[in-house]
Amino acid sequence: MDSTRPSPIHRDDSALPEVFIYGGGKVGRGLARASRDAGLQVTLRPARDGLPAEPIEADLVILAVRDRDIGPCAEALRDRRLVGHRDAAVVHCAGALGPEALAAVRGRRVAVAQMHPMISFASPAFAPFLERGHLHIDGDPAAVRAARSLGVRLGMAPRTVTGLDRVAYHAAAGLVANGAAALAAAGVDLLERAGVERKTAAEMLGPLLRTVADNVEVLGVPDALTGPVRRGDAAGVARHLETLRRLAPHLVPFYVAAAATQLPLARALGEAPPDAFDAIQQVLDGT
Numbered sequence: 001m002d003s004t005r006p007s008p009i010h011r012d013d014s015a016l017p018e019v020f021i022y023g024g025g026k027v028g029r030g031l032a033r034a035s036r037d038a039g040l041q042v043t044l045r046p047a048r049d050g051l052p053a054e055p056i057e058a059d060l061v062i063l064a065v066r067d068r069d070i071g072p073c074a075e076a077l078r079d080r081r082l083v084g085h086r087d088a089a090v091v092h093c094a095g096a097l098g099p100e101a102l103a104a105v106r107g108r109r110v111a112v113a114q115m116h117p118m119i120s121f122a123s124p125a126f127a128p129f130l131e132r133g134h135l136h137i138d139g140d141p142a143a144v145r146a147a148r149s150l151g152v153r154l155g156m157a158p159r160t161v162t163g164l165d166r167v168a169y170h171a172a173a174g175l176v177a178n179g180a181a182a183l184a185a186a187g188v189d190l191l192e193r194a195g196v197e198r199k200t201a202a203e204m205l206g207p208l209l210r211t212v213a214d215n216v217e218v219l220g221v222p223d224a225l226t227g228p229v230r231r232g233d234a235a236g237v238a239r240h241l242e243t244l245r246r247l248a249p250h251l252v253p254f255y256v257a258a259a260a261t262q263l264p265l266a267r268a269l270g271e272a273p274p275d276a277f278d279a280i281q282q283v284l285d286g287t
C-alpha cells in the first residue's frame, strides 16, 4: 500500500479538546478509556486523591463523581480557582440533575452542562461499548458544544430533549438497565435450578440480552417482544408458572408482573385472536 496516501478519514487533531475527568469510578474510567481510544488527551484523577492543587489545564472538565458530590465539587472548583483562568466547559454525568447542579462554578469563562450517557457502566475494569449510545446534553451553549464534540468523537448520539423531565428520564434508564440486570440474576438462578452451571448461565443470557437490545433498537416496541405471550399461548404460560412454583416460587411474582406488562404489547401486535390473550390474563389472575 502507498504509505504517502492520505488516510481516508482525516481528523484535525489540533482542534481536539483536552479532557480532565474527575472521578475514577465506573463512568470516569469508562469515559477515559473510550476518549483515549478516540485519540483524545485525557487526564483522569480519582476523587479519593482530592482535587488538584494547580488550575486545571483542560477544555472540558467532566465530573464523574456521585450525584451528591457534584454540587460540593463545583463549589470547590470555584473556591480554589481551579477553573476560570481559561475558557472551559464543566459537565457532570448525572441523569436526574440539570446544569444548575454546577451553578456554583459557572462564570464568564466557565460554561456548564449536564452530559449524561444512557449507557450501563457496571465496572471500572470493563469499559462498555459506547457507539450509538445516547448522550443527553443540556446547558450553556459553549458547554453543549464541547460535550457534543466529545460525544461525536466517541461515536455516540448527542441529543438535547427540550423540557425533559429528568427524574422520569433517569427512572426509565434505571428501570431498563437495572431491571434487566435483576431479571438476568433471576434467569441465572432459574437456569441453575434447571441444571446449568452458574457461569455458563451468565454466558447464555448475555447474548440473549444483546439480541433483545438489538431488537429494541432496530425494531422498536412492541415489535421487539417474542415468546408465548406474543403468540397467545396460555398453556405455555401456565406450564412456565407450574414449573416456577415447584423450582423457584420466589420468581412467580416477577414472571407474572413481566407477563402482565407484555399482554398489552401482544394485543397490539395481534398475532393471536383476542380470546387467546384473555386466556393468558386468566392464567395470570389465577396465580
Ligand SMILES: NC(=O)c1ccc[n+]([C@@H]2O[C@H](COP(=O)([O-])OP(=O)(O)OC[C@H]3O[C@@H](n4cnc5c(N)ncnc54)[C@H](OP(=O)(O)O)[C@@H]3O)[C@@H](O)[C@H]2O)c1
Pocket: 022, 023, 024, 025, 026, 027, 028, 045, 046, 047, 048, 049, 064, 065, 066, 067, 093, 094, 095, 116, 117, 118, 119, 120, 121, 122
Ligand atoms: N454507572 C452508570 O451506569 C452511570 C451511567 C450514567 C451516568 N452515571 C452517573 O455518573 C456519575 C458517576 O457514577 P459511577 O457509576 O461512576 O459511580 P462510582 O463508580 O460509584 O464512582 C463515583 C465516585 O465514587 C467514588 N467511589 C467509588 N467507590 C468508592 C468507595 N468504596 N469509597 C469511596 N468512594 C468511592 C469514586 O472515587 P474515585 O474517583 O476515587 O475512584 C468515584 O469518584 C454519577 O453522577 C452517576 O449518576 C452513572
